[in-house]
Amino acid sequence: MNAIESSPEFVAQIYTEMAERLAIVRKRLGRPLTLTEKILFGHLDNPDTADLRAGESYLQLRPDRVAMQDATAQMALLQFAQADIPRAAVPTTVHCDHLIQAREGAEKDTSRALDENREVYEFLRTASNRYGIGFWKPGAGIIHQVVLEHYAFPGGMMIGTDSHTPNAGGLGMFASGVGGADAVDVMAGFPWEVKSPRIIGVKLTGKLVGWASPKDVILLLCGILTVKGGTNAVIEYFGPGASSISCTGKGTIANMGAELGATTSVFPFDASMDLYLRATERAALADLAAKHTALLTADPEVERDPSKYFARVVTIDLSTLEPHLVGPHTPDLARPISEVAAAVVKESYPDQISVALIGSCTNSSYEDISRVTDVVQQAKAHGMKAATPFLVSPGSEQIRATIARDGQLGEIESVGGQVLANACGPCIGQWKRDELKPGTRNTIVTSFNRNFPARNDGNKDTLAFIASPEIVAAYALAGRLSFNPLKDTLQGRDGKTFTLTAPRPAPDLPANGFVRDRDGYLAPPADGSKIAIEVAKDSKRLQLLTPFAPWDGKDFVELPLLLKAKGKCTTDHISPAGPWLRFRGHLDNISDNMLTGAINAFTGEASPSAPATAREYKSMGLRFIVVGDENYGEGSSREHAAMSPRFLGCAAVIVRSFARIHESNLKKQGILPLTFANPADYDKVREGDLISVFGLATLAPGAELTATLRHTDGGEDRIALRQTLNAEQIAWFKAGSALNVIKGQGR
Numbered sequence: 001m002n003a004i005e006s007s008p009e010f011v012a013q014i015y016t017e018m019a020e021r022l023a024i025v026r027k028r029l030g031r032p033l034t035l036t037e038k039i040l041f042g043h044l045d046n047p048d049t050a051d052l053r054a055g056e057s058y059l060q061l062r063p064d065r066v067a068m069q070d071a072t073a074q075m076a077l078l079q080f081a082q083a084d085i086p087r088a089a090v091p092t093t094v095h096c097d098h099l100i101q102a103r104e105g106a107e108k109d110t111s112r113a114l115d116e117n118r119e120v121y122e123f124l125r126t127a128s129n130r131y132g133i134g135f136w137k138p139g140a141g142i143i144h145q146v147v148l149e150h151y152a153f154p155g156g157m158m159i160g161t162d163s164h165t166p167n168a169g170g171l172g173m174f175a176s177g178v179g180g181a182d183a184v185d186v187m188a189g190f191p192w193e194v195k196s197p198r199i200i201g202v203k204l205t206g207k208l209v210g211w212a213s214p215k216d217v218i219l220l221l222c223g224i225l226t227v228k229g230g231t232n233a234v235i236e237y238f239g240p241g242a243s244s245i246s247c248t249g250k251g252t253i254a255n256m257g258a259e260l261g262a263t264t265s266v267f268p269f270d271a272s273m274d275l276y277l278r279a280t281e282r283a284a285l286a287d288l289a290a291k292h293t294a295l296l297t298a299d300p301e302v303e304r305d306p307s308k309y310f311a312r313v314v315t316i317d318l319s320t321l322e323p324h325l326v327g328p329h330t331p332d333l334a335r336p337i338s339e340v341a342a343a344v345v346k347e348s349y350p351d352q353i354s355v356a357l358i359g360s361c362t363n364s365s366y367e368d369i370s371r372v373t374d375v376v377q378q379a380k381a382h383g384m385k386a387a388t389p390f391l392v393s394p395g396s397e398q399i400r401a402t403i404a405r406d407g408q409l410g411e412i413e414s415v416g417g418q419v420l421a422n423a424c425g426p427c428i429g430q431w432k433r434d435e436l437k438p439g440t441r442n443t444i445v446t447s448f449n450r451n452f453p454a455r456n457d458g459n460k461d462t463l464a465f466i467a468s469p470e471i472v473a474a475y476a477l478a479g480r481l482s483f484n485p486l487k488d489t490l491q492g493r494d495g496k497t498f499t500l501t502a503p504r505p506a507p508d509l510p511a512n513g514f515v516r517d518r519d520g521y522l523a524p525p526a527d528g529s530k531i532a533i534e535v536a537k538d539s540k541r542l543q544l545l546t547p548f549a550p551w552d553g554k555d556f557v558e559l560p561l562l563l564k565a566k567g568k569c570t571t572d573h574i575s576p577a578g579p580w581l582r583f584r585g586h587l588d589n590i591s592d593n594m595l596t597g598a599i600n601a602f603t604g605e606a607s608p609s610a611p612a613t614a615r616e617y618k619s620m621g622l623r624f625i626v627v628g629d630e631n632y633g634e635g636s637s638r639e640h641a642a643m644s645p646r647f648l649g650c651a652a653v654i655v656r657s658f659a660r661i662h663e664s665n666l667k668k669q670g671i672l673p674l675t676f677a678n679p680a681d682y683d684k685v686r687e688g689d690l691i692s693v694f695g696l697a698t699l700a701p702g703a704e705l706t707a708t709l710r711h712t713d714g715g716e717d718r719i720a721l722r723q724t725l726n727a728e729q730i731a732w733f734k735a736g737s738a739l740n741v742i743k744g745q746g747r
């Protein structure tokens with residue numbers, strides 16, 4: 001049986017193996033290594049022979065753990081069930097966090113979710129028990145927070161079926177977001193394959209002061225690097241400023257590296273991680289890490305001459321960092337707080353804030369909530385209450401119970417704050433906003449990480465802005481986006497006007513320890529092989545998978561263009577969440593949301609009819625092609641954004657560029673992800689085009705393909721397409737999916 005915990009024995013063994021593999025790679029490379037390289041190469045499946053060219057080759061890695069959340073684990077486990085493998089090969093956990101809808105507050109919302117999602121939770125619980133997977137029940141917390149509190153450790157490697165898995169980088173782990181099919185590979189005992197990343201070094205100097213917080217580091221970086229800037233790159237932080245930031249603060253920064261499209265973000269092992277491990281009852285891991293600091297930090301030469309070792313170096317001086325606000329609609333539209341008021345006027349953003357929200361997997365640490373409490377107490381001293389509804393999503397039961405015990409929650413509630421379940425809630429559209437008429441243009445501010453249109457409440461006219469929790473708290477008090485928390489005055493109920501002072505530095509670890517809570521955890525039995533996994537035939541929520549058909553050996557000839565998407569097309573546009581989350585285990589049903597959020601380049605409108613048209617083609621035995629713009633598939637790891645198109649008959653997706661996880665999800669599911677060799681050819685695609693792709697029989701790594709666009713007026717354009725498939729991925733395409741290849745090959 002696999003132990004689920006990251007026990008000292010388990011971690012010691014990993015450090016030994018890392019050292020062995022690194023010795024081999026060091027011999028081959030003969031140069032100093034960055035921290036990223038140490039963890040990556042320390043987890044190579046084939047250190048002797050691996051092709052290590054950054055940005056070019058694919059690495060075969062052996063992650064130490066897998067984590068999955070309920071909205072993605074359903075499809076992952078349905079695929080794992082198809083692979084017919086008795087038990088997960090590495091320690092794996094499932095976390096029930098995405099399916100709880102925020103409505104009336106923590107208790108009622110959690111109990112309603114238990115009722116409404118019973119069938120899905122039962123499936124996840126029994127499948128976890130059967131396959132030797134640790135199961136965290138609804139209400140226990142959000143995946144990344146629970147992983148940080150219990151399983152992450154410096155130098156480890158983890159993959160998770162959620163794009164914010166890199167949160168564990170705050171504790172020095174190489175943690176990456178993947179689609180369910182990648183998780184299935186690792187759970188089945190195969191290596192995880194990922195593009196060998198470029199490494200971007202971020203040097204932090206100085207120390208955060210005043211209102212500036214770890215969140216502002218990543219908000220600023222989002223503005224600098226943009227949502228594409230981290231694609232196939234790892235962000236490695238270093239410098240004196242890095243060690244001045246708490247472990248949970250580092251978690252916030254690493255978490256939101258997902259917004260840059262980064263493979264992950266890492267921080268070197270330091271005293272803050274040591275303290276966090278001890279505060280979470282893992283002193284033995286802290287001792288072990290201390291013994292292995294050479295493995296868990298970059299070689300000294302790297303810090304001395306960073307530009308020699310990193311593809312790019314960005315320097316951020318924490319001492320002069322101004323708090324930032326990003327949004328709306330994209331996390332890289334960053335502005336210093338002092339420029340927000342002018343932007344409100346210039347862009348006609350609704351000034352009145354309709355709701356302020358803090359917490360989530362990104363920002364609900366003890367430090368965050370304590371700084372928020374400092375801000376609200378200043379207002380309370382003047383008899384003030386929040387001017388807007390003020391919602392708090394704690395990241396875990398550990399954090400909720402601790403801030404309840406230490407009084408911060410009570411303080412936040414006393415100014416009108418409402419505590420939601422320890423779950424994703426409004427961050428993923430699980431938010432019943434009865435007060436808002438659909439279609440109303442309105443402003444919300446959050447301390448979350450995502451702000452795509454319609455993301456939080458299903459309303460595309462909601463403008464979501466992201467800032468640190470302490471800044472969001474200040475906005476909640478003022479109720480206006482044009483309010484500058486650093487300077488402007490508030491009017492107290494006592495008749496006095498006052499200016500907020502910057503919250504005092506707050507501890508990231510409670511003086512009296514965390515309230516450790518493992519009630520929400522269910523360990524798998526020693527032998528789960530007799531446990532049956534039931535999926536009712538007529539279930540609306542779950543559906544067993546049928547393997548996708550293999551490639552028929554022919555070129556794609558004159559396939560209809562289903563949709564040409566324009567501009568940002570995130571996985572939230574391709575497979576919207578919110579109400580659709582309930583179908584995450586039912587491929588047929590969820591496919592009715594396919595591409596409905598994508599903006600049709602010919603009409604400028606969303607595409608509600610895309611699923612029906614695709615079904616029509618399917619009934620006629622026709623496959624189709626989708627065309628997209630830059631960074632297509634940005635955002636979430638949800639593989640539904642690849643499985644639904646595959647299920648309805650998509651043969652290829654042709655775009656200007658892809659986001660990493662989505663490109664890999666398409667490959668896994670047997671769809672060809674292609675890019676225009678000449679990005680301007682995007683403009684040649686016209687409404688009603690029939691698209692052919694030639695050269696499939698000789699498909700080979702690096703080979704270009706040719707396509708023709710036959711236009712409705714009889715004209716034709718011939719264009720060149722690129723692809724990044726390696727030999728193994730070509731085999732997936734030919735077999736119909738990666739899963740078809742794995743099946744029967746189990747360990």
Ligand code: MIC
Nearest residue numbers: 071072162163164636637638
């Ligand atoms: C997100 O933040 O977008 C999600 C919801 O957590 C997703 C996962 C999902 O769609 O289930 C992610 O980040 O991967």
Ligand code: SF4
Nearest residue numbers: 164360361424427428
């Ligand atoms: Fe949940 Fe939001 Fe974090 Fe995704 S980003 S895991 S939806 S809290």
